[in-house]
Structure formats: structure tokens, C-alpha cells
Amino acid sequence: MNKFVALVLMIFAFGAFTNAATLNEGDAKELLNLIETEKDYSDAIDLIQSSDNADELKSNDEITKLITEISEKKSFEAPEWTLTDESEGGIVEKGDGEGDTDDPTEDKSLWAIFLLSFASGLAAILTPCVFPMIPMTVSFFTKQSKTRAKGIRNAILYGISIIVIYIVLGTVVTAIFGANVLNEMSTNPWFNLVFFVILVVFAVSFMGAFEIRLPSKWVNKADENADKGGVIGIFFMALVLALVSFSCTGPIVGSLIVEAASEGGIAPVVGMFGFSLALALPFTLFAVFPGWMNSLPQSGGWLNTVKVFLGFLELALAFKFLSNADLAWDAHMLEREVFIAIWIAIFGTLVLYLFGKVQLPHDSPIERISVGRAMLGITTLALVVYMIPGLWGAPLKLINAFPPPSQYAESPLGFGGGGLTKASSEIHNEDMHLGPQKLMVFHDYDKALAYAQKEGKPLFVDFTGVNCVNCRRMEETVWGEPGIIDKLKDDVVIVSLYVDKKIPLPKEEQTTTIINGEKSVAETVGEKWMNMQIDRYKTATQPYYVMHGPNGEDLGNNSADYLNHRNPDDFKDWLEEGLDLFEKAKEK
Numbered sequence: 001m002n003k004f005v006a007l008v009l010m011i012f013a014f015g016a017f018t019n020a021a022t023l024n025e026g027d028a029k030e031l032l033n034l035i036e037t038e039k040d041y042s043d044a045i046d047l048i049q050s051s052d053n054a055d056e057l058k059s060n061d062e063i064t065k066l067i068t069e070i071s072e073k074k075s076f077e078a079p080e081w082t083l084t085d086e087s088e089g090g091i092v093e094k095g096d097g098e099g100d101t102d103d104p105t106e107d108k109s110l111w112a113i114f115l116l117s118f119a120s121g122l123a124a125i126l127t128p129c130v131f132p133m134i135p136m137t138v139s140f141f142t143k144q145s146k147t148r149a150k151g152i153r154n155a156i157l158y159g160i161s162i163i164v165i166y167i168v169l170g171t172v173v174t175a176i177f178g179a180n181v182l183n184e185m186s187t188n189p190w191f192n193l194v195f196f197v198i199l200v201v202f203a204v205s206f207m208g209a210f211e212i213r214l215p216s217k218w219v220n221k222a223d224e225n226a227d228k229g230g231v232i233g234i235f236f237m238a239l240v241l242a243l244v245s246f247s248c249t250g251p252i253v254g255s256l257i258v259e260a261a262s263e264g265g266i267a268p269v270v271g272m273f274g275f276s277l278a279l280a281l282p283f284t285l286f287a288v289f290p291g292w293m294n295s296l297p298q299s300g301g302w303l304n305t306v307k308v309f310l311g312f313l314e315l316a317l318a319f320k321f322l323s324n325a326d327l328a329w330d331a332h333m334l335e336r337e338v339f340i341a342i343w344i345a346i347f348g349t350l351v352l353y354l355f356g357k358v359q360l361p362h363d364s365p366i367e368r369i370s371v372g373r374a375m376l377g378i379t380t381l382a383l384v385v386y387m388i389p390g391l392w393g394a395p396l397k398l399i400n401a402f403p404p405p406s407q408y409a410e411s412p413l414g415f416g417g418g419g420l421t422k423a424s425s426e427i428h429n430e431d432m433h434l435g436p437q438k439l440m441v442f443h444d445y446d447k448a449l450a451y452a453q454k455e456g457k458p459l460f461v462d463f464t465g466v467n468c469v470n471c472r473r474m475e476e477t478v479w480g481e482p483g484i485i486d487k488l489k490d491d492v493v494i495v496s497l498y499v500d501k502k503i504p505l506p507k508e509e510q511t512t513t514i515i516n517g518e519k520s521v522a523e524t525v526g527e528k529w530m531n532m533q534i535d536r537y538k539t540a541t542q543p544y545y546v547m548h549g550p551n552g553e554d555l556g557n558n559s560a561d562y563l564n565h566r567n568p569d570d571f572k573d574w575l576e577e578g579l580d581l582f583e584k585a586k587e588k
Contacts, residue, residue, distance in 0.1 A: 028057055032066050041076045049079070113267050114274040121278025123310060159280035161238035166276035171269050189328035189502075192321045192467075199318035206311030208304075208361035304362045305373070312350040316343055320402050324467045327404060328502060336409035340390040343403075351381045400476035401469045407434045436475035437485055441494040445532070448495035449552050458555065458582040459548040460492040463533045465500045470562040471543040474571075481568040487575055492547070497529035499542060547578035549585040556581050 028048055035041050045067070048057050057063055071078035319334070319342055326334040352358045354377035356366040369377075390396040393411060396403065406412065412434050431451075435441035442448035445461070452459040464471040479488060488494060503525040511522045511531060522528040534540050537559065545560040557577040565571040 024053075025057070025060060025063065028060075028063055029066060032063070032070060035070055041070065045079055110267060110270050113271050117271040117274030118278045121275040123306070124275070124279055125282055155284050157235075158238055159284035161235040162280040162283070163273065163276040164235075165238055166272040166279075167269060169272055189325035192325040192328070195321040196318050196325065199314050199321065203311045203315035203318060206307045206314065208308070208363075304364070308353065308360055308363070309350070309376075312346060312353070316346045319343070319346075323402075323404055327408065327466045328500070332408070334404070336404045336406060337391050337411070339403045340387055340396070343399075344384055344387050344391075347380055347384050347387075351377055351384060354380060395476050395480065397477050401473050405436060405472055405475065406438075407436060412438075435494065435496055437480045437488070439479075439485075439488055439494060441496045443496060443498070445495055445497060445529075448493055449548065452493035452548070453550065455493060456550075456586070457491060457493050458578060459552070460488065460494045461546045461548060462494060462496045463529065463542050463544040464496050464498055465542045466498055467500060468542045474543050474562055474566065478566060478568050478571050481572070483572050484568060484575065487572075487579065491579055492575075497532070499526050499530040499533065499540075501526035501529075545574075547575075547582070549582055553585075555585070 031044050031047065035044055048054060048063070051057065068078060070076065319339060323334050323339055326332070349358065353360070354369070354373055356369050359366070386398065387396060390403070393406070393409075395406065431442055431444060431447045432440040433443060441462075442451065449459055479485060501524060505523055505525060505528060509528070511528055512520065520527075520531055520534075522531045530540065533544060537544065537546070541561065543562055545565075547555045547557060549555050555578045557574055560571060560574045565574055
């Protein structure tokens with residue numbers, strides 16, 4: 001029997017006994033499974049609520065779950081009795097598994113911060129402030145301890161103390177600023193400008209212009225307490241290491257906190273744990289296996305080379321934050337070509353340094369370079385050569401997360417226009433703008449929906465951000481792939497809604513949304529689109545893609561994001577499913 005006919009008959013049968021009917025669990029489920037339109041949904045909910053056994057049906061977990069899934073999938077308003085305290089008015093992030101409310105993108109970001117911090121900790125070990133202290137410290141534990149077991153125990157306590165000291169630092173940063181403020185930092189141009197200055201100072205310090213030192217009074221006080229012995233003494237020995245090595249580790253730790261702060265939440269704590277874990281490992285492992293120290297290379301000028309190399313990396317990273325500020329202000333002072341030219345200059349100078357053609361203040365005389373240094377120089381030179389075509393519009397997929405997007409450039413259409421002239425791009429619609437991959441996109445949802453309905457095409461909604469790294473990765477590495485770019489260009493209407501645009505909204509266009517039980521007033525364009533995403537999809541992560549049908553309804557292909565659709569084949573399948581569903585929706 002046709003689903004529509006069956007649904008009509010069931011609603012009619014139950015509707016005749018609205019005031020005195022009992023609706024059993026099986027019939028209720030069957031009724032809900034036949035829903036296709038919002039009217040069907042409304043009638044079914046009314047029948048459940050008006051039945052004699054309504055309380056029993058409302059408390060049935062399977063029925064409640066089924067209603068919740070239908071309301072989320074089709075964007076229908078869920079009845080109040082299906083909302084839990086945790087989900088009512090709050091942000092419910094969509095996960096991979098059924099009923100999973102954790103945000104996997106956030107988990108992935110924290111893992112990325114941890115791995116970056118761990119790698120940075122390993123790099124900090126190879127600096128002249130830390131590396132020479134490994135044999136000295138391990139020797140102290142092995143000689144001062146009466147037994148080998150006690151020496152190992154003390155070394156483990158020493159490693160744990162290092163971890164605790166740095167985790168406390170991350171906790172303090174999180175406690176002072178708070179998760180919400182840290183999240184704001186990533187899009188606030190002034191904070192990005194401050195981060196730029198901080199990283200430049202750190203970079204110049206690493207290159208040898210000056211050393212960043214903590215007050216000697218702090219170091220002396222910690223050293224005095226380290227002589228007390230016992231657990232307290234071991235802790236203060238770890239503190240002495242942290243203070244003495246600050247001139248080398250400080251810039252790295254500062255850079256990590258800056259990077260973690262842009263992620264927000266507990267990222268600074270996770271970052272400090274990763275960094276301190278890597279830093280503590282050699283002290284603990286060499287105490288347990290002292291014979292390994294014989295294989296360590298001797299201290300020397302190569303340690304300063306490591307510092308300088310890190311300084312160049314920090315200088316390059318600094319311009320990413322300057323670019324974020326420029327993008328937020330839409331100042332067009334650091335457009336894509338300028339950014340790439342600066343990186344070519346930085347890494348080009350690093351190549352000369354690695355090959356011994358440039359020397360900095362604390363470098364030892366170089367008679368010949370090592371094989372490792374030569375290989376690193378060749379690799380860096382390859383990166384420089386790779387970036388050069390980017391000056392003329394090449395996509396540069398290997399580093400696409402760092403430069404400004406391709407449309408934010410002196411020549412957004414590429415050198416020579418890339419086969420698309422500005423005049424031809426403007427004939428689509430006056431409300432369209434040049435977007436990723438030279439596609440024409442809207443930035444206003446209502447205008448985009450009206451145009452899509454006029455053209456008879458599905459609306460491709462792109463919740464994105466000016467400073468969203470994963471958004472740039474999707475646009476540069478997925479959107480332009482064969483089988484995807486042609487569909488985005490010809491078969492859909494794209495609206496890119498930037499959730500971090502700081503453009504003020506007129507008073508009459510400001511909207512209010514209930515988030516976590518509190519009113520959130522959208523006073524800027526970005527806040528308007530962010531509130532729309534949270535209110536409609538219960539998530540606040542970007543990039544987030546959905547497709548809308550002929551009447552602005554969500555199509556049944558659900559959503560796409562970076563975590564689950566960064567593979568072009570997965571994204572293509574999702575896009576094709578949406579196009580098929582749109583054609584079916586038009587036939588109804």
C-alpha cells in the first residue's frame with residue numbers, strides 16, 4: 001500500500017477517537033515511520049498526546065528517540081516532552097555514533113594540539129638550555145641515590161614534577177581567560193595582532209638577538225628549595241630546570257599557548273601536558289637505562305642551529321596570525337601573494353643558513369655541513385620552489401591551511417584570469433561574490449534561497465569562518481576535485497555564511513536565539529549565521545555543509561564536515577545523494 005495512503009487512513013482512524021482512544025506502542029511507531037511532511041508529523045504528535053495512554057507513550061524511550069530523530073532530520077520542532085535537561089535550548093553536537101553528543105572535530109583538534117605540543121617538547125630537548133642538563137641531572141640521581149631502585153623512583157618523580165609544573169601553567173591560562181574568551185581570541189583581530197608580535201619577539205630571541213630570561217631571584221629561590229631533598233626537593237629541582245631553560249623553552253611554550261588559545265577550551269592544558277611529557281621522557285628514561293647516555297651526541301654548535309631553525313619556523317607562523325587579523329578587518333594589506341612572498345623569503349633565508357651561507361650571532365664557525373643539515377636544507381629548498389607558482393595562483397595544497405584563501409588576493413582569478421573574466425563572473429547575480437575555486441557564491445541566506453528557487457537548483461549551505469583552517473583545507477583540497485567542482489559550479493547555488501564576520505547588523509535585523517538556556521543576541525553578521533547554525537542544527541563547528549530543497553527544507557543526505565568528508569570521494573557521494581534527493585523532492 002502506498003505510504004501516503006496508509007498514513008492518511010491511520011490518522012483518520014485514530015483521529016475519530018481522539019478523546020477516548022488508546023494508541024498502542026506498535027501503532028505509534030508505525031505511524032511515526034510513515035511521516036513525510038510537517039503536517040504528517042504534527043498530526044502524529046497530536047494523536048500521541050491526546051491518547052488515553054499518552055503518559056505511557058511519552059515515557060517510552062523508543063518512541064521519544066524516534067520522534068527526536070525525525071525532528072532533527074527534517075528540522076521539525078520537537079515537542080517539549082522529548083527534550084532532556086541537557087539538550088533543551090543547548091548545543092547538541094552531532095557525533096559519529098547513534099546517540100553520540102560529543103563533537104569528534106573537537107576531539108581531533110585536541111589530539112592535534114597534543115601531538116604538536118609533544119613534537120615541540122622533543123624539539124625543546126635539542127636546545128642548548130636543555131640537552132646538556134640531561135646527563136648532569138641523570139648523573140645526580142644515580143650517584144646520590146643509595147640504590148638503583150631509589151634512583152629510578154626519584155627520576156620518575158622528577159619527570160612527574162616537570163609535567164605537573166607545565167600542566168599548572170596551562171590550567172592557569174585556561175582559568176584566567178576561560179573557554180569562551182579563548183575561543184574569541186581565534187577570530188579577534190587585536191588578539192591575533194598581539195600574537196603576531198609575541199611570536200616575532202620569540203623568533204628574534206631564538207635567532208640570537210637577545211635572550212628571554214626570568215628574574216634571577218626566582219631561579220635562586222627555587223635552587224635553595226631544591227637542596228632540601230625528598231619529594232619537595234625533587235619538585236623544586238624540576239622547577240629549576242623549567243626556570244633555567246626558559247630562554248630556550250619559553251618561546252616554544254609561548255607559541256604553544258598562543259596556538260592552543262586559538263583552539264579554546266582545555267587546549268592549553270592538553271598542550272602543556274604534551275609538551276611536558278616529551279620534555280620529561282629523556283630524564284626518566286636515561287635514569288632507568290643510564291647506559292643509553294653513551295649514545296648521546298656531544299653538546300656543541302649544532303644545538304644553536306636547532307634554536308635558530310625553530311626561530312625561522314616561529315617567524316613564519318607569526319605571519320599566519322597577522323594574516324588572521326588582516327582577514328578579520330578585510331584590510332587587504334596581507335593578501336595571498338604577499339603572504340606567500342614573505343614565506344618564500346623566510347624559508348629561502350633558512351636555506352642559505354642551513355647551507356652555511358648566512359651566520360647568526362651565536363653560531364660556531366662552519367668548515368663543512370653535516371649530511372643531516374644538507375638534507376634538511378634540500379627539503380626546505382624544495383618547499384621554497386614549490387611555493388613560487390603560488391604567486392601566480394597555484395593552489396599550494398600542501399600548505400593551504402596557512403595562506404589567505406585564493407579569492408583574497410591581488411589577482412583572485414589567477415594569473416591571466418584562469419579562463420574566467422571578472423565581467424563574466426558578474427553576470428550571474430549582483431548579490432554574488434567570488435568564492436573558493438573561483439566559484440560565485442552568495443553571503444546572504446535569504447537572497448541565495450530565492451535565487452536557488454528561481455533557478456530550480458538545490459541550495460548548498462556552507463557554514464564557514466574567515467579564520468577557519470579546516471574550511472580552507474576543504475575548499476582547496478576537496479571542492480576543486482574532478483566530479484565535485486563541476487557540480488558545485490553548475491548544479492547547486494552556494495551560500496557561504498561566515499560565522500565570524502564582525503560587520504554590525506542594523507537594529508531591525510538583529511536576532512535573538514536561546515543557547516544553553518540564555519538569550520544570545522546577534523549584533524553582527526557572523527553572530528547571525530552562528531545563531532542560525534546552532535538553532536537549526538545544534539552544532540557550532542565549521543566547516544559544516546547542508547543542502548536545502550525546493551522549499552528551503554533540509555534534504556535527507558544530512559550534513560557534511562571536515563572530519564567525515566575530507567576524502568573527496570566521501571564528499572562527492574554526499575553531494576550526489578543530495579542532488580538525487582532534490583530531484584525527487586521536485587517531483588512531489
